[in-house]
Amino acid sequence: MPSSTSNSENAADMSKFERTLPGNAIGLSALIGLLVMIVIMSGWEMYWRSDGSIPSYRNSEGLWAIQRRRVNETEGDKTVLAGSSRMYFNLQLDVWEQESGERPIQLSLEGTSPVSLMEDLAEDPDMTGTLLVGVAGEMFFTGFEYRGGAFTRFAQETPSQWMGQQISMLVEPYLAFYQHDYSLFTVIKRQPFPRREGVFFEMDVRRLATYTKDRHARMYSKVETDPEYAEIAKEIWAQFYRPIDELSEEERAQGLENHNAQIDRAVAATKKLQERGVEVIFVRHPFEGIYDIIEPMYFPRAASWDVLIERTGALGVHWQDHEELQGFHLPESSHLAAEDADRFTQALYRLIERERAQHNTGEQE
Amino acid sequence: MLFNSLTFVVFFVLVLALHNAPLSWTTKKTNLLIASYLFYAAWNPPFVILLWISTFIDWHVAKRLFIEEAKSRRKMLLAISIIVNLGLLGYFKYGGFLLENFVAIAAAAGVEYQPPEWNIILPVGISFYTFQTMAYTLDVYLRRAEPSKSFLDFALFVTFFPQLVAGPIVRPTHLLPQFAVPRVATPKQLYWGLGLMTIGMFQKIVVADGMLAPAADAVFGAEAMLHPVDAWLGTLAFSGQIFSDFAGYSTTAIGVALTLGFGLPDNFRFPYAAIGFSDFWRRWHISLSSWLRDYLYVPLGGNRKGNLRTYANLMTTMLLGGLWHGASWTFVVWGGLHGLYLAVERWLKARVGRKAIWGRLPAQIFLALLTYFLVNITWVFFRAPDFATAWRMIVTMLTFVTDGEKVLITPHIVQVVIAIGVMLVVHWRMRERKLDEVVGRMPAWLTGVIWGVMLTLIIITQGGSDAFIYFQF
Numbered sequence: 111m112p113s114s115t116s117n118s119e120n121a122a123d124m125s126k127f128e129r130t131l132p133g134n135a136i137g138l139s140a141l142i143g144l145l146v147m148i149v150i151m152s153g154w155e156m157y158w159r160s161d162g163s164i165p166s167y168r169n170s171e172g173l174w175a176i177q178r179r180r181v182n183e184t185e186g187d188k189t190v191l192a193g194s195s196r197m198y199f200n201l202q203l204d205v206w207e208q209e210s211g212e213r214p215i216q217l218s219l220e221g222t223s224p225v226s227l228m229e230d231l232a233e234d235p236d237m238t239g240t241l242l243v244g245v246a247g248e249m250f251f252t253g254f255e256y257r258g259g260a261f262t263r264f265a266q267e268t269p270s271q272w273m274g275q276q277i278s279m280l281v282e283p284y285l286a287f288y289q290h291d292y293s294l295f296t297v298i299k300r301q302p303f304p305r306r307e308g309v310f311f312e313m314d315v316r317r318l319a320t321y322t323k324d325r326h327a328r329m330y331s332k333v334e335t336d337p338e339y340a341e342i343a344k345e346i347w348a349q350f351y352r353p354i355d356e357l358s359e360e361e362r363a364q365g366l367e368n369h370n371a372q373i374d375r376a377v378a379a380t381k382k383l384q385e386r387g388v389e390v391i392f393v394r395h396p397f398e399g400i401y402d403i404i405e406p407m408y409f410p411r412a413a414s415w416d417v418l419i420e421r422t423g424a425l426g427v428h429w430q431d432h433e434e435l436q437g438f439h440l441p442e443s444s445h446l447a448a449e450d451a452d453r454f455t456q457a458l459y460r461l462i463e464r465e466r467a468q469h470n471t472g473e474q475e
Numbered sequence: 476m477l478f479n480s481l482t483f484v485v486f487f488v489l490v491l492a493l494h495n496a497p498l499s500w501t502t503k504k505t506n507l508l509i510a511s512y513l514f515y516a517a518w519n520p521p522f523v524i525l526l527w528i529s530t531f532i533d534w535h536v537a538k539r540l541f542i543e544e545a546k547s548r549r550k551m552l553l554a555i556s557i558i559v560n561l562g563l564l565g566y567f568k569y570g571g572f573l574l575e576n577f578v579a580i581a582a583a584a585g586v587e588y589q590p591p592e593w594n595i596i597l598p599v600g601i602s603f604y605t606f607q608t609m610a611y612t613l614d615v616y617l618r619r620a621e622p623s624k625s626f627l628d629f630a631l632f633v634t635f636f637p638q639l640v641a642g643p644i645v646r647p648t649h650l651l652p653q654f655a656v657p658r659v660a661t662p663k664q665l666y667w668g669l670g671l672m673t674i675g676m677f678q679k680i681v682v683a684d685g686m687l688a689p690a691a692d693a694v695f696g697a698e699a700m701l702h703p704v705d706a707w708l709g710t711l712a713f714s715g716q717i718f719s720d721f722a723g724y725s726t727t728a729i730g731v732a733l734t735l736g737f738g739l740p741d742n743f744r745f746p747y748a749a750i751g752f753s754d755f756w757r758r759w760h761i762s763l764s765s766w767l768r769d770y771l772y773v774p775l776g777g778n779r780k781g782n783l784r785t786y787a788n789l790m791t792t793m794l795l796g797g798l799w800h801g802a803s804w805t806f807v808v809w810g811g812l813h814g815l816y817l818a819v820e821r822w823l824k825a826r827v828g829r830k831a832i833w834g835r836l837p838a839q840i841f842l843a844l845l846t847y848f849l850v851n852i853t854w855v856f857f858r859a860p861d862f863a864t865a866w867r868m869i870v871t872m873l874t875f876v877t878d879g880e881k882v883l884i885t886p887h888i889v890q891v892v893i894a895i896g897v898m899l900v901v902h903w904r905m906r907e908r909k910l911d912e913v914v915g916r917m918p919a920w921l922t923g924v925i926w927g928v929m930l931t932l933i934i935i936t937q938g939g940s941d942a943f944i945y946f947q948f
Contacts, residue, residue, distance in 0.1 A: 127653050127738040129664075129729070132915035132922075136666040139922035143673075146927020147934075154935055270476040270483075270517035277481040293937035295685045295890075303885035311884050 155287050162332045163286040166320035169220070169327070171263035172275030177325055178264045180215050186236035188215055192227045193244020195220035196395035198327040199319060199445035201242075205455040214242070216325040221256030221315075223249040225372055228379035230261065231388075240389045242462075245418070246397075247409030252365075253372045279323065291317035313346045318445065329448045333441050343442035348400045354407050365408075373418055380422040391462060392419060394428040396435065396454075399443030425462070425469045432461055476517035478672075478727045479680055479938050486514065487731065494735050500657040504627055507735070511636035515599070522598040525563055529608045530633045532559045537615040537622040549616065556612040564605045567598055572802030600640025602799055606766055608633050611647040613770050620648055628654040637731040641724045643742040643762035650737070658736035667911070670926060671730030674910075677929040678723030680938035682898075686890040687716040693882045695858050695868075700879040706871040708883055710851050712891045713858045715898050718746065721760070747850075748902040750842045751824075752816040755850065763799070767792050785821070790814040800857070805865060809856045816849055843903065 167173060181190065189212065191197055197218035207213040217227060224243050231237040248254065255261075263271070282288055290296060296314060305311055316339070319327040332339050354362070380390045394415060397405060409415075411428075419426035429435040434457040438450040446454055476483050490510045494503055516523045536556040543549050565573075571593035581588045611632070614620040623629040632650050660668060694701060694709020701709070725742035732739045742762050749755035756764040768777075772792040778785040790811070797810015832838050852869065859865035871879055883891075905913065914922055 127649060129667075129733055129738040130909065130911050131663050131667050132911045134915050134917065134922065135919040136663055136670065136914075136922070138919040139926055140666045140669060142920055142923025143926030143930060146924055147930040150927065150931040151934060154931070268518050269520065270480060273482040273485075273517070274480045277485060287935065288937065290937065292935075294681075294932065294935045295689075298890070299884075299886045301886065303889065306881065306883070306885050306888070309881045309884055 155285065158286045158292050162336075163289070163292065163317075164320055164331070165283050165286045165288070167279065167282045167323055167325075168289060169319070169321050169325065170275065170278070171257070171260040172267070172271060172278070173321070173323075173325060174217065174219065174257075174260040175264040175267050176275065177215055177217055178260075181231070181234065182236045185215060185239075186234075187239040188212060189240045189242060190215045190231065190237065191218055191242050191244070192224035192231075193218040193242075193393070194222055194224065194246045194249040195318075196246050196397075196445060197224075197242075197244030197393070198325065199329055200395050200451050200454050201244075201458070202328070202451050202455040203324065203326040205452050206459055209456060209459040213324070216327070218244060219255075219257040219260055221249065221254065222258065222260075223253050223255055223372065225250065225253060225375050225379065226255060226258070226261055228376060228383070228390075232379040232382040232386075235386070237383070237388060238386065240391065241383060243390060243392050245392050245394050245415065247401075247405045247414065250376070251369045251372050251409050251414050253368060253375075289317055313342075313349055315346055316342055318343060318442070329441070329445060329451065331448075334447050340441040343444075344399060347442070347444055351400060351404060369409075369414065373414070373421065376418060377421045380424055384422075384424070389466075390422065390424045391466070392422070392424055392426040393458065393462075394426075394430070396429045396438055396440060396446070397444055398440055401443060425465055427458065427462060427465060434461060476514045478724065478731075479676060482517065486510070491734060495659060501627065503657070504631055504654060507636070508627065508631045508634060511631065511634040511639060514636035515634070515639060518599050519596065525567075525598055525601065526604065526634055528563065529560060529604065530630050532556060533608045533612050533633070534623075534626060534629050537612050540612065540615045541622050553612065553616045556609065560605045560609050564601055567595055567601055569798075569802045570595055603642050603644055604633060604639060606763070606799075607644050610644070610766060610770065614647060623647070623651050625654070635732075635737075637728040637735075637737075638725075638739055641721070641728070642760070643725055643728065643739055644766055645739060645762065649740060653737050660734050660736040664736060665734050668730045668733030668735075670914070670922075671733060672727050673730075673926060673929050673933070675723045675725070675727030675730060676933050678719040678726065681929075681932045681936050682894055683716045683719035683723060684938050685936045686894040687712040687719065690883055690887040690891045691716050691858065693887065695860070695864065697880065697882050698864075700867050700876075701871050702877060702879040702881045703871050703875045705879070705881055705883050706868050708888060708891050710855055710858075710868065710872065711895045714747070714847075714851050714854050715891075715895050717854065717857070718743070718898070745902040745905045747847050747899055748843055748906040749846050750839055751846055752813065752820050752849075755846060756813075756817070763796070767796050771795065786818045789817050789821070793817065805856045805859060805862060808862075808865075809853050812853045812856065816853075840903075847899070 180188075189206075189210070191201060191214050195218070198216055198220075201214075201216075203213055203216060218224065219227075228241070228243065231241060286292075291314075299314065317330055318333055319330050321327050333343065334340075357365070383390050392415075415426065415428060427435075435454065438454055439447045440450075441447055445451075476486060490507070493506045493510075496503075498506070512523050512526070515526060533556055536552050540549055540552050543552060574590055574593055578588055578590060611622075611629070615622050623632070628651055631654055632645075632647055635645075635650065638645055690712035691709055694705055695713070697705075722743040729739045729741070740762065742760060744758040744761065746755055746758035749758050772788055775788040775791060776784050777788060780788075791814075793810045793814030794807055795810070797806045797808070797813070800806045800809070827833075833842070852872075855868045855872070856865050859868060870876075
């Protein structure tokens with residue numbers, strides 16, 4: 111019987127397990143390979159820096175999970191920000207902190223309805239502070255979750271993913287190319303290939319913000335300084351627009367049913383949070399351009415925002431109702447320019463404080 | 476822990492440093508064992524217990540099997556090992572599938588039964604390490620080999636992290652003897668190991684995830700009848716994706732092991748240049764096909780019990796091989812098709828296989844393309860989420876009815892055409908060659924430049940740490 115399972119093989123027999131190796135100077139190749147990589151990578155980094163890219167943390171699911179965990183660690187009594195991209199572009203954490211003395215936890219996710227997060231926080235007894243919810247029609251009243259993976263990441267993050275995020279954060283602030291928008295196949299996809307007839311070409315959202323370690327977002331300067339770049343963003347926002355008249359009866363009925371279901375979900379979550387003493391405040395952020403068409407067409411205020419505020423009994427701040435929340439610069443129609451966001455945040459904070467006092471007095475009466 | 480993750484980069488550097496530190500061989504092996512458990516626990520720590528169960532049971536069963544002479548007791552010991560190993564595999568991997576089919580059969584019989592939802596997470600790579608550890612017990616039972624004398628070596632054999640979760644499925648006769656004597660990579664082994672890791676990661680991150688996955692996902696995710704161009708491109712994309720993903724893992728695993736001084740066997744040999752299906756299975760997932768041959772097909776009787784039995788054995792082996800890949804009837808059909816191809820090939824070879832014409836180049840190219848075409852038909856069942864999708868795809872691909880929906884955008888089409896074109900040419904040219912021989916004949920500077928470009932492409936692709944497809948098996 112062969113003894114090859116045993117551990118008593120002699121060294122001479124070991125040759126049968128050895129892998130054959132290339133006959134040339136593979137060590138020299140390794141060195142050349144390393145040098146080639148360093149040279150090309152340096153060029154790639156310089157290219158993106160010359161294009162205006164600023165190194166910044168990546169708005170990853172792992173980074174979101176870190177912020178979400180803060181609620182469970184020691185900061186559940188703080189102000190938590192939920193919403194989609196307008197909530198993190200427009201609400202500047204630094205300014206809010208200056209005004210209130212407390213830095214909020216930023217849990218907004220671009221292209222994503224905050225309703226699932228509201229439900230999650232409603233079930234989390236550690237959440238005891240204030241929840242500020244941004245309401246953007248196409249997300250909130252449709253339940254759309256472009257970044258829904260972040261919720262799964264938080265719930266199921268593996269030790270390996272956690273560690274990977276920590277390592278990634280060590281290099282992110284120093285590398286300009288290390289952004290999804292500059293990854294090889296994202297760049298290839300947006301090259302001017304001839305469009306294929308009969309196929310919808312979905313344009314990916316370009317980089318629009320820079321982030322700090324606690325997801326404090328600020329509009330990427332190129333959006334403000336390069337009108338062509340801002341126009342691309344506007345095109346992207348408009349790419350899915352269809353006049354409501356073009357929808358079939360069935361599509362409209364489904365849309366309405368979904369719209370009502372989202373309000374029901376939000377109302378249920380709000381009630382649960384309120385019962386636990388969590389203050390919930392809804393905010394409608396400024397918009398213009400294509401959104402001046404989409405919002406009233408698909409989400410008329412009387413059937414969406416007003417219903418939400420009435421049914422939840424929560425404080426609601428709508429930008430159209432307050433002069434101090436108007437007149438800001440939105441380079442791509444949806445989000446505020448960085449300095450305007452500072453002024454908006456200050457105005458919003460002061461307005462909320464005022465409205466809050468009135469709202470609470472009204473409730474007591 | 477995924478190879479294509481930053482966590483692995485740090486883990487690998489630490490393991491390599493420890494393995495090259497001036498420590499005793501036993502300490503180094505203990506380090507590798509601990510590292511392997513950490514590697515596995517990085518997904519889901521409690522599942523390490525499954526590794527411990529397999530290790531403990533098979534270690535003791537094999538020892539008893541070796542000294543036991545009574546046939547009935549030997550059979551009972553083997554049964555314990557098989558029940559524990561296949562029991563764990565069955566519970567975690569096939570429990571939901573069995574329950575689903577039980578409910579369907581009950582419903583067909585008019586019995587309404589609604590069981591609670593089956594929410595069991597599949598432990599990563601369970602099919603791989605189950606087969607690996609079963610090979611050990613089976614070898615001892617069949618008196619093909621003696622049991623290991625060292626528990627540490629055996630535990631490391633079950634758990635060795637480079638190939639733990641997606642193969643190659645290594646035989647005890649290949650790996651255990653290597654743990655017996657101190658091994659550290661020579662400089663040349665270290666560099667070539669790093670080279671293989673680069674090639675593997677390039678296959679996974681750039682080719683599979685970057686170039687091919689978007690087209691395959693778009694096509695197999697479509698709910699309507701597709702245009703035949705899209706259906707074919709999506710299927711070809713998947714053929715390249717599954718190869719680059721899985722061969723990428725195997726190549727990386729072989730590279731990692733080599734940097735530590737260990738030799739793992741090849742798992743792929745340019746399979747899309749295969750001429751016929753017996754050739755294909757000598758080139759595709761070699762460690763699984765040889766496992767199935769040695770521990771299933773041959774014990775079933777192989778080709779020693781007449782033609783009819785041979786065909787039945789082939790079909791049984793391939794159907795079970797299909798089921799090994801996943802708990803779904805689509806995988807069974809995938810295996811069944813391969814069984815059918817092998818049976819037809821055997822039948823044809825016996826009748827027309829000896830004619831000289833088949834040895835000529837045009838005929839060889841024709842047969843290789845025919846093999847690739849038929850393999851692609853099987854990939855439809857492998858990738859499709861259900862039979863409805865698979866059927867829609869097959870109908871479109873074979874009838875060329877052009878009124879279906881188009882879903883592929885131009886850049887994705889360009890990527891598929893380039894990747895598949897290059898892959899087929901490379902496989903054909905490398906059909907009778909070995910990678911290290913070809914690299915060895917290249918000037919060192921050219922190898923270095925290609926290496927550097929591959930490294931750069933890996934980095935700038937910025938892969939999203941997508942899991943390897945075969946992890947789910």
